[in-house]
Amino acid sequence: MDTGFTVAQLRAAVTDAVRAPSLHNSQPWRFRLRDEGIELSVDPARRLPATDPSGWGTRIACGAALFNLRLALAVAGTPASVRLRPYPTEPDVIARLVPDLPRRPTPAEQSLHAAIPRRFSNRAPFWPDPVPADARWRLGEAARAEQCWLELLIGVSAVNAFAEIARSANRVLERDPGYRAELAEWVRSGPAPDGVPAAAGGPQSEPQDLLPARGFGGRNRAPGRDFEPEPLVAVLGSAGNTATDQIVAGQALQRVLLTATDAGLGVSMMSQPIEVPGAREALRLSLGRFGTPQMVMRIGYGQPGRPTPRRTVDEVLDLPVVPA
Numbered sequence: 001m002d003t004g005f006t007v008a009q010l011r012a013a014v015t016d017a018v019r020a021p022s023l024h025n026s027q028p029w030r031f032r033l034r035d036e037g038i039e040l041s042v043d044p045a046r047r048l049p050a051t052d053p054s055g056w057g058t059r060i061a062c063g064a065a066l067f068n069l070r071l072a073l074a075v076a077g078t079p080a081s082v083r084l085r086p087y088p089t090e091p092d093v094i095a096r097l098v099p100d101l102p103r104r105p106t107p108a109e110q111s112l113h114a115a116i117p118r119r120f121s122n123r124a125p126f127w128p129d130p131v132p133a134d135a136r137w138r139l140g141e142a143a144r145a146e147q148c149w150l151e152l153l154i155g156v157s158a159v160n161a162f163a164e165i166a167r168s169a170n171r172v173l174e175r176d177p178g179y180r181a182e183l184a185e186w187v188r189s190g191p192a193p194d195g196v197p198a199a200a201g202g203p204q205s206e207p208q209d210l211l212p213a214r215g216f217g218g219r220n221r222a223p224g225r226d227f228e229p230e231p232l233v234a235v236l237g238s239a240g241n242t243a244t245d246q247i248v249a250g251q252a253l254q255r256v257l258l259t260a261t262d263a264g265l266g267v268s269m270m271s272q273p274i275e276v277p278g279a280r281e282a283l284r285l286s287l288g289r290f291g292t293p294q295m296v297m298r299i300g301y302g303q304p305g306r307p308t309p310r311r312t313v314d315e316v317l318d319l320p321v322v323p324a
């Protein structure tokens with residue numbers, strides 16, 4: 001077994017890690033080698049105090065980046081053993097990865113890894129084609145493989161009940177000037193290494209829409225028309241809601257997203273009902289499940305999505321200063 005990871009291995013894995021999703025594409029992560037282990041930490045300068053006061057979204061995003069790191073290392077034949085929040089006195093260190101026994105990647109790891117550059121948030125309306133049973137099963141398996149659950153809302157009344165919770169959460173958020181200002185700050189009309197380009201923001205919402213969409217300044221659409229016929233809505237949840245549970249949920253989220261991409265499905269995320277504590281509790285009760293909802297997804301077939309920008313690997317690495 002190798003004694004540690006090298007800078008070259010770190011750089012290669014980070015190229016994949018930064019493709020993970022994050023709230024408003026804030027990319028709240030940093031990576032470094034410490035004692036030959038790879039460490040993933042929160043970037044404190046990239047917190048979103050109004051949208052994410054508890055740090056939940058940062059930990060979900062870092063968990064998703066961690067899943068990509070794990071996949072990249074496994075596919076390179078150098079899988080990692082992972083400790084979450086390894087230092088009690090350094091809560092911003094999300095995970096430490098050290099080499100595990102080298103082995104060949106599995107076909108499943110290879111296909112999920114190949115999906116990393118093809119996964120984008122797809123906020124456009126999906127086609128009416130239903131998501132087939134085998135794809136639904138694979139999505140649930142992806143969540144379970146990462147110690148989480150995925151509840152697919154079946155039937156009009158379940159979707160309508162969820163939609164009511166989500167719309168009311170969205171109204172609560174939109175009443176907050178700090179939330180609105182933060183959202184506006186991360187919408188990009190020109191080239192930028194982070195934030196959400198207006199072109200990726202999906203069409204503008206309309207008053208009759210079933211589900212709320214974040215106002216990323218997307219294109220206008222014909223007034224009065226339904227957004228899409230019958231969305232598949234999925235709720236991802238974890239056993240508990242500690243900081244560690246949220247990192248676990250971030251990894252499960254990324255596994256579900258990559259599984260969906262591999263199955264040719266588009267996904268967009270909808271976290272308003274997670275961000276408002278009362279709505280999250282109402283959602284939990286409506287599902288009748290143990291544990292905590294951590295993300296809601298809209299899943300379906302549609303036009304391919306588009307990539308959003310990322311900071312370069314050099315911008316997110318902390319490398320030790322080598323004495324001259």
Ligand SMILES: Cc1cc2nc3c(=O)[nH]c(=O)nc-3n(C[C@H](O)[C@H](O)[C@H](O)COP(=O)(O)O)c2cc1C
Nearest residue numbers: 021022023024025057060120121214269270271308
């Ligand atoms: C914790 C979290 C919450 C998110 N919430 C939403 C949301 O409510 N609405 C939305 O359209 N996208 C949401 N996203 C998606 C991000 O906006 C998206 O990941 C980011 O802009 C990068 O784009 P990409 O997913 O296409 O790579 C969320 C992502 C994360 C990780």
